[in-house]
Amino acid sequence: MKSRYIVFAFVTFSLWACSKKSDPTLSESIKIVSLSASINPVKAYEITEISVEATGENLQYGWVANHGRILGNGKVVQYNACTSCAGHNTITCRVFNETGEVSDTIMIRVYPYPSENK
Amino acid sequence: MARYTGLLLLIFFLINGSGARAQCCTSGNPFISDAEQPALPSRVLTTSLAYRYSHSGSYYLKDGPFRELPFREAAYSNYTELQIGYGVTNWLTVLTDLGYFFNKTLKNPGIDSYSGHGLGDAALYLKFNAYSNSRLRLSISPTIGVKFPVGVFDQEVDNVQLPISVQPSSGGYGYIATIFVSKGIGKIALAGFSSYEYSQLIESDNFYYKYGDQWIGALYFNYQVWKRVGIDLQLRYENRAKSTRENNEIIDASGYHVIFFTPQLTYAFKHNWYISAYADVPIYKYYNSIQMSFGYAVSLRLTKKIDFIALRAGRNSMKKIN
Numbered sequence: 001m002k003s004r005y006i007v008f009a010f011v012t013f014s015l016w017a018c019s020k021k022s023d024p025t026l027s028e029s030i031k032i033v034s035l036s037a038s039i040n041p042v043k044a045y046e047i048t049e050i051s052v053e054a055t056g057e058n059l060q061y062g063w064v065a066n067h068g069r070i071l072g073n074g075k076v077v078q079y080n081a082c083t084s085c086a087g088h089n090t091i092t093c094r095v096f097n098e099t100g101e102v103s104d105t106i107m108i109r110v111y112p113y114p115s116e117n118k
Numbered sequence: 119m120a121r122y123t124g125l126l127l128l129i130f131f132l133i134n135g136s137g138a139r140a141q142c143c144t145s146g147n148p149f150i151s152d153a154e155q156p157a158l159p160s161r162v163l164t165t166s167l168a169y170r171y172s173h174s175g176s177y178y179l180k181d182g183p184f185r186e187l188p189f190r191e192a193a194y195s196n197y198t199e200l201q202i203g204y205g206v207t208n209w210l211t212v213l214t215d216l217g218y219f220f221n222k223t224l225k226n227p228g229i230d231s232y233s234g235h236g237l238g239d240a241a242l243y244l245k246f247n248a249y250s251n252s253r254l255r256l257s258i259s260p261t262i263g264v265k266f267p268v269g270v271f272d273q274e275v276d277n278v279q280l281p282i283s284v285q286p287s288s289g290g291y292g293y294i295a296t297i298f299v300s301k302g303i304g305k306i307a308l309a310g311f312s313s314y315e316y317s318q319l320i321e322s323d324n325f326y327y328k329y330g331d332q333w334i335g336a337l338y339f340n341y342q343v344w345k346r347v348g349i350d351l352q353l354r355y356e357n358r359a360k361s362t363r364e365n366n367e368i369i370d371a372s373g374y375h376v377i378f379f380t381p382q383l384t385y386a387f388k389h390n391w392y393i394s395a396y397a398d399v400p401i402y403k404y405y406n407s408i409q410m411s412f413g414y415a416v417s418l419r420l421t422k423k424i425d426f427i428a429l430r431a432g433r434n435s436m437k438k439i440n
Binding site: 044045060061062063064065066067068069070071072073077082083084086087088090092094112113 | 186187188189229230232274275276277278279281282324325326361363364367369370371372407408409410
């Protein structure tokens with residue numbers, strides 16, 4: 001009987017932990033024209049500006065960095081990364097409105113801080 | 119056979135869980151560092167609520183502060199954890215805990231702060247009473263466990279995903295094995311604790327990351343000052359290996375060795391209520407490359423212990439009197 005409680009706890013935790021988001025609807029009325037960075041490659045802790053140009057109505061913008069941090073929001077954001085995020089990092093920009101969304105990525109190379117090898 | 123069912127199931131989940139896709143990634147719940155306890159006797163339940171404030175502010179390069187960065191940052195969190203333990207039999211204790219971050223904040227003057235909040239990870243442990251000798255006051259309690267990334271990981275503010283360092287959940291499963299040895303000598307008790315944690319690869323649409331393995335070794339000295347007051351002094355070594363990212367690239371600026379001193383004061387109230395206050399103070403830090411280093415943490419834990427066998431015995435004796 002006691003073992004059943006252990007099984008129940010494991011199954012509950014696992015199902016909860018494995019839940020996934022549903023895929024977003026792709027929009028045909030939104031087009032990303034450009035996605036660019038002001039400085040690339042960039043030194044660790046240095047800030048680069050990333051901007052997106054897109055066509056469509058009532059657009060909103062979402063950002064995700066696989067390593068490093070996005071500062072601000074909207075169609076122009078800033079990005080920086082600490083030295084533990086040095087490498088080729090992917091920034092994903094999501095443009096969306098009530099019809100759905102499209103996304104694009106830009107790779108930014110972050111190189112280590114110069115004093116690191118002292 | 120039935121008594122091994124729990125163990126077999128845990129092994130099954132360890133194997134099965136390694137192929138699961140996680141939501142994303144972060145360092146997850148902090149290590150609650152108060153003195154480890156041996157396995158519970160049969161039909162004893164402990165419930166505790168811990169609160170922890172931690173603060174980090176200085177960057178380290180190897181074993182010294184690194185002050186060349188053109189800014190100053192501070193990271194702090196307010197965290198609470200509910201833990202429940204139950205002695206299923208005299209040889210098996212089941213423990214579970216669930217963490218919640220009131221906030222997990224990274225503050226950088228001149229730039230917006232980042233702050234995440236919400237559920238962290240949950241964990242389930244099986245602690246075994248491998249050896250216990252009341253005459254020698256010696257006990258050995260190995261533990262195995264799994265951390266589940268049940269909490270918030272891909273938290274966004276204004277459609278911008280927060281950095282990993284302030285996401286409440288670790289985003290991946292963790293597998294833990296520990297051993298705790300305790301020996302009582304008069305009014306004091308000496309104990310040793312060793313722990314190994316393997317973090318599963320975190321692989322999602324946006325993220326591919328694996329935290330390095332973690333080793334913890336701790337020595338405890340417990341002294342019962344008065345009947346209700348106990349002091350624990352703990353020296354703890356924590357080692358985290360380097361992390362890996364895409365293409366199995368090893369991240370040089372990850373991994374550390376830190377030695378902590380953790381003093382703890384515990385007061386036992388009537389009816390098996392306990393309150394503990396403790397602090398984590400790093401006395402030696404070594405970080406690979408440049409990393410933000412651990413500052414300090416202060417914690418409080420309130421515990422209630424219920425012995426169901428004693429309760430029943432009490433009720434039976436009351437019935438006889440009546």
